[in-house]
Amino acid sequence: MPGRASPRRGCRAATARVSRAPLGVAPVLAMVLAAAGSAHAQAGRDYVSVIGxxxxxxxxxxxxxxxxxxxxxxxxxxxxxxxxxxLKLLCGGLGAGFPDVAMATRPIDDAERARCRDNMVGDVLSLPVGFDTVVLATARREEGPPLALTARHLFLALAARVPDPATADESRPALVANPYRRWSAIDPALPDLPIRVVLPPVATTATDILAESILARGCRDVMGLQTPAAPCGALRDDAAVERLSAPSEDLVATLKARAGDGAIALLRPSDVAAAAALVGLPIDGVPPTRARIADYPAARPLYLIVKPDHVDLIPGLRAFIAMVMDPALSGPAGSLTHVGLVPLPEEIRADHAARAGALIAVPDTMGGHAGDDGDGLSPHTRLRTIETALWRAVRHSDDPDTIRTYLSVFPDGVFARRAQQRIAVLTRRGADREPGPEDGPDAAR
Structure with missing residues (x-):
């Protein structure tokens, strides 16, 4: 880019500044060479590290x-x-000691991005892959309207403690053990059917989504909370909620057998699609269709979060990113759908695949890729890694001149402001300890 020094020129400038360092050439050169050795060693990992x-x-x-x-x-x-x-570990730093990519069900937030920048990781690339989703489903009924539920309805039906109906109109209603037994008691517009919800065992992604997405959303509505409190996700444990005793139990078969009492269950979209006797239920008026899945309350996005500076560092990382964004994996007929992924709409998926392609198509500026005879580090990555290593070597020193070593080599570095603040603290501390004339010759001892 015009006006921006190349990484090679940056390396030469940093080297020239070593001779002007306050500690002299030899100690500073030793520190920089140690940092460079650390950077070189980081190229040794020959496998992709994923954290999720x-x-x-x-x-x-x-x-x-x-x-x-x-x-x-x-x-x-x-x-x-x-x-x-x-995301804390992903943003911990550059090099083989830190993960290359992360998978999460939310994007990285501003505080986490700041941590990445503070640790020289820079701007990570967040790539939406699809949606991790469960569908509220029931057996098809020949009589009566289907359930048209909201997150509010579901919170009042499933939460262990809810506002006392007798004080529900007050600003701070008392909480009581859930008294609701029929849907019509929650809302007269709902069918007069018993509340029966069949759930998988505890500690599954389905129950996580129920607590973190559906019940939290309903709790905010009912309780007027900006941030749901802990009781919002606690489920009732009476006859209204039936938990399967083991993951191997067939939840679909259980739901079909309970068709007469209007039972509902949380199922994977593929299970509902494969069972003609079942129907997915809308929540808050949003049906669980592919076209509307981004707005479905029981869907949460799945992100691949990539550290760009590791693409030239780790063998196989380019291939891993390409594989995840390949339609054979994450497309409408991709193999991830068998695990439960709901794909992005094709035009959106193709757009993010192109962003990934632009990253992994950039050739290594060192003239090779990680895993070749060279060390695989681009000049830019090498310089940033050396800077991080040098800062870590000096940051806890009580000697201001040692801290100035970093500034002498990287005056405009990412940690320059911290270095200046540390020097100011140490200088004030030294001034406070200096004896005055009235203290006598032994005061400094």
Whole structure:
């Protein structure tokens, strides 16, 4: 870009500034060479590192297995944790000690992006892949209207504690154990049928979506809360809610057998589509169709979040990104649909696939790719990694001149403001400790 120094020129400028460092050439050169050695060592990992939230585990497992079987690269290493920890680890830094890509059910937020920038990771690329979705379904009925439910209805039907109907109109109604037994008691417009909801076992993605999306949304409506409180996601444990005792039980068959009492269940979209006797129910007026799935309350987006500077660093990362965005995996007939993914509309999927393609099509500026005879690091990535390593080597020092070592080599670096603040603190601290004339010759001892 015009007016922007090239990474190679930046390397030469940083090298020239070493000779002017306040500690002298030898100590600073030792620090920089140690940082450069760290950067070189980071090119040693020869497999993709993926981190994902628990909700994404079925998708990540499928991708890793497919990648390992269908490419010449090693199977990726996978780590699973909760979403906030996923993005914290992704943004922890550059190099082989940190993940290359993450899968999460929400985009990265502003605070997490700031952490990425602070740790030299830069701007990560968030690629929507599809939707992790469950469908509220019931057996088709010949008599009576189908249930037209809202998130409010579902919260009042399923929550363990709800506002006391006797005080529901008050600004702060008392909470009581759920008294509702029939849908018509919640809303006279609903059918006069018993509340019967069949759920999979605890700790499944379906129950996560129920608590985090549907019940939280209904709780905000009923309770007037900006942020749902902990009781919002607690489910009643009486006869209204029936949990299957094991994941292997056939929820579809159970729902068909309960058709007479109007039972509903949370199912994967593919299960509903494959069972002619079942029908997906709208929530808040939004049907669970592919055209409306982005607005369906029981759908949450699935993102692949990529660290661009690792594309030239890690063997196989280009191929992994390309595989995820390939319609054979994430398209309308892709294999991820068998795991439960609802694909993006094709024009949107193709647009994000093009964004991914632009990233992975950029050639390595070192003249090769990771895994070749060279170390695979572009000058830009190398310089940023050295800068990070140098800052980590000096940031906890109590000597201002040691902190100035970083500024002398990277005066406009990402950590320059922190370095200046640290120097100011240390300088004030030193001034406070200096003895005055009245303290005598032994005061400084």
């Amino acid at each position: 939230s628990r909700a994404t585990h079925p998708y990540v497992s499928h991708l890793v297995e497919h990648f390992g079987q269908s490419t010449r690269f090693k199977y990726p290493r996978v780590e699973t944790t909760e979403t906030r920890a996923v």
